[in-house]
Amino acid sequence: MQKSNIPLGIHWEAVEADPRFQALHREKNKFLWRMMLFTLIFYFLLPISTAYFQDILKVKTWGVINVGLLFALSQFIVAWAIAVIYAKRANAEFDARSKALVKDAHNIRTVI
Amino acid sequence: MNIKSMNKVLLIIATLQTAPVLATPKKYAAVSAEYRWLTFLVFSSIIAATMYITYWASKRVKSTEDFYAAGNSISGLQNGWAIAGDYLSAASFLGIAGLISLYGYDGFMYSVGFLMGYIAVLLVIAEPCRNIGKYTLGDILAFRNDPKKARMVAALSTITVSIFYLTAQMVGGGVLVKTLIGIDYEVSVIAVGTLMLAYVVFGGMVATTYVQIVKAVLLVIASLVLVTLVWLPYGFSLPAFLQAVVSDSKVQAQVAKLLGTAASSMSAQELGQRFLEPGLFLKDPIDQISLGMALVFGTAGLPHILMRFFTVPNAQEARKSVVWAMAIIGGFYVLTLFLGFGAAIHVGPETIGGIDKGGNMAAPLLAQYLGGGENSLLGNFMLAFVAAVAFATIVAVVAGLVLASASAIAHDLYVNVIKDGNTSQAQQMQAAKIASICVGVVAILIGILAKGQNVAHLVGMAFAVAASSNLPAIFLTLYWKKCNTTGVVMGMLIGAGSAILLVLISPNMTYPQKMVADAKTVLEGAVGQPAIAAKASEGFICELFTFCQKAEPAKPTVETLDSVPFQTKLVNSEIDHDTPPEEIIKAQIKIAALKKQIEKAKEDLAKYQNQTTSQLTSMMGLEKPLFRLKNPGIISIPLGFLMVVLFSLLTHDKRAEDLWEELYVRQNTGLHVEGVLH
Numbered sequence: 001m002q003k004s005n006i007p008l009g010i011h012w013e014a015v016e017a018d019p020r021f022q023a024l025h026r027e028k029n030k031f032l033w034r035m036m037l038f039t040l041i042f043y044f045l046l047p048i049s050t051a052y053f054q055d056i057l058k059v060k061t062w063g064v065i066n067v068g069l070l071f072a073l074s075q076f077i078v079a080w081a082i083a084v085i086y087a088k089r090a091n092a093e094f095d096a097r098s099k100a101l102v103k104d105a106h107n108i109r110t111v112i
Numbered sequence: 113m114n115i116k117s118m119n120k121v122l123l124i125i126a127t128l129q130t131a132p133v134l135a136t137p138k139k140y141a142a143v144s145a146e147y148r149w150l151t152f153l154v155f156s157s158i159i160a161a162t163m164y165i166t167y168w169a170s171k172r173v174k175s176t177e178d179f180y181a182a183g184n185s186i187s188g189l190q191n192g193w194a195i196a197g198d199y200l201s202a203a204s205f206l207g208i209a210g211l212i213s214l215y216g217y218d219g220f221m222y223s224v225g226f227l228m229g230y231i232a233v234l235l236v237i238a239e240p241c242r243n244i245g246k247y248t249l250g251d252i253l254a255f256r257n258d259p260k261k262a263r264m265v266a267a268l269s270t271i272t273v274s275i276f277y278l279t280a281q282m283v284g285g286g287v288l289v290k291t292l293i294g295i296d297y298e299v300s301v302i303a304v305g306t307l308m309l310a311y312v313v314f315g316g317m318v319a320t321t322y323v324q325i326v327k328a329v330l331l332v333i334a335s336l337v338l339v340t341l342v343w344l345p346y347g348f349s350l351p352a353f354l355q356a357v358v359s360d361s362k363v364q365a366q367v368a369k370l371l372g373t374a375a376s377s378m379s380a381q382e383l384g385q386r387f388l389e390p391g392l393f394l395k396d397p398i399d400q401i402s403l404g405m406a407l408v409f410g411t412a413g414l415p416h417i418l419m420r421f422f423t424v425p426n427a428q429e430a431r432k433s434v435v436w437a438m439a440i441i442g443g444f445y446v447l448t449l450f451l452g453f454g455a456a457i458h459v460g461p462e463t464i465g466g467i468d469k470g471g472n473m474a475a476p477l478l479a480q481y482l483g484g485g486e487n488s489l490l491g492n493f494m495l496a497f498v499a500a501v502a503f504a505t506i507v508a509v510v511a512g513l514v515l516a517s518a519s520a521i522a523h524d525l526y527v528n529v530i531k532d533g534n535t536s537q538a539q540q541m542q543a544a545k546i547a548s549i550c551v552g553v554v555a556i557l558i559g560i561l562a563k564g565q566n567v568a569h570l571v572g573m574a575f576a577v578a579a580s581s582n583l584p585a586i587f588l589t590l591y592w593k594k595c596n597t598t599g600v601v602m603g604m605l606i607g608a609g610s611a612i613l614l615v616l617i618s619p620n621m622t623y624p625q626k627m628v629a630d631a632k633t634v635l636e637g638a639v640g641q642p643a644i645a646a647k648a649s650e651g652f653i654c655e656l657f658t659f660c661q662k663a664e665p666a667k668p669t670v671e672t673l674d675s676v677p678f679q680t681k682l683v684n685s686e687i688d689h690d691t692p693p694e695e696i697i698k699a700q701i702k703i704a705a706l707k708k709q710i711e712k713a714k715e716d717l718a719k720y721q722n723q724t725t726s727q728l729t730s731m732m733g734l735e736k737p738l739f740r741l742k743n744p745g746i747i748s749i750p751l752g753f754l755m756v757v758l759f760s761l762l763t764h765d766k767r768a769e770d771l772w773e774e775l776y777v778r779q780n781t782g783l784h785v786e787g788v789l790h
Contacts, residue, residue, distance in 0.1 A: 005263060073446075076227065082231055
């Protein structure tokens, strides 16, 4: 928390400017914001359609099950799918790349 | 539509609407006296188990690290269960099952919003918070902002959100225990409070976490058993089960009651189908979107959820814990669909709504029915088990909230603001325990004072404040280089302030003058009014505020008993019996409904008869709500974000800029998360 506690030898600005960090944070951000945006649009379609497009939700598709129920259930599938996709990519890729940076951090000195 | 089905529908409506007036409703006690021992046995075993956990945990709590963050010793899987436990509070376990049993589809809409909130937690909040923070929200905000100012405003916001959430839990818990085992409201509130304090003071975060895990596992097991019993007769087929819901006469009667006169042209099957369609509970479209925003953005700002990410050793475990939490919470919410519909077909919406207006008893009553009913040993055992799990839920969630507020008071305000961080480990522990006891006592007092108050909107309000104040501050501190102290302080104050203010002038409050006027209209009758068209120029603002006229549908004429002499005579058999039977049933419905309204109107009038007109205002001195929506999110959330951005751009803060690179590298990589913090 306090700046005085920071171990000597890490040059934060240099690490931040390191091309590996720049590439990592750019790719990570792009990936995160895309998923976040998709989730928000997909979720808000539900209250918007229950408010303004009830006729579509009332269409029966499978016995008494209507589009509205399927749409609500699909939100669960989407939420889980996003969690799994993100966790897989983060575990396989982002973790390894940030670990490599952390290992090398003491040697990154010059701001490029 | 043929006459036969028409008659059936009318009969349904007639029995429903006349029942409360014509027949004295049976006085309901959830557990009969001869089975009280069983309830006590089940409750005591669960309480004893949690006390053992607390005893075991107390030996492990030696430092503030242990007290606030369980010594970072919780694994991702364990933390996932604990987060699920925190989130599956009484409101979502009992409340959502209840809403589904009473209103069908609309109840399920809540489940979806609650789960989707975790996407934001997973993608943008959990890992950075673990990498940057130590014990509290204040730690995260103090990293690059002015530490004292940031901690003060973070503590204020944490305490506000926790108190709203906590009050709803305490009142809900008091009512639940009173209904289930028949002890006094005050006694049950004190019991919840004392037990919770025992967990927190002796076992800190270690006990709170493990109690949450045990409770969440019990909750999921109980729900799985109930859902299996509900679904098994239909061969685990979803269409077959829902067909049974649609064809159930109790469900059809409930829809007929909710739709009123609009139901008279619908067949029984159509009425049942309507239960699976939106619009029976949530009526105002903009209010729905506003609530959705509060749920989706608020989860990431709840202090007792944020605090859970400090209990795991690193960002990878934090990520794992959110994924587990989403699997458990989502799975549980799918189960609520079956619990709610199961309760609707087996217990019936009328019985559920008769015991508790919000439907909170749906799940416990379903358990009793599935075990063999009111007079069976197994039925009462299952009721007691579900009730005890619900009780444990409330105690554990309150414990988490008290711990979050206590850490804000002791760690942020006392240790870091008042004492400048110059305190010994022993002093810090003492401060933490004293703060916990104070918050706990306040929680008990609020619980007792709020007896009989309508607290349902408080959970929504907690989410709205968290979404309008905590989320913008955390999010922009972590991801926006130009964010600074003034932005965070002003954004949090204005975001939280606007959310609270809008709720205070919203329809959630009680407006005596409107109640009196409505009661008088019912007693004296009123002539119908034509529809009012909105002025085109005012548009959207008029959807939100009442100072301009919103488009309104035509108002029907209000009838009194005097204005319907023909029907009165029919019901009293003063007219020859050659009137067709459906006419008589129609008349019975009408008279019964009128009598019920009149009774309610007289009660309302009696309540305010001794007050002058000037005294007849809401808490804020208003005669009618100024704000139309029940949830303020649609205004306060964008406002919170906007204010952080605006004030950050207007001011200059060297510290916030200097520390940006360090914060950004650390939140992304977790570099030196351990080395720096100790």
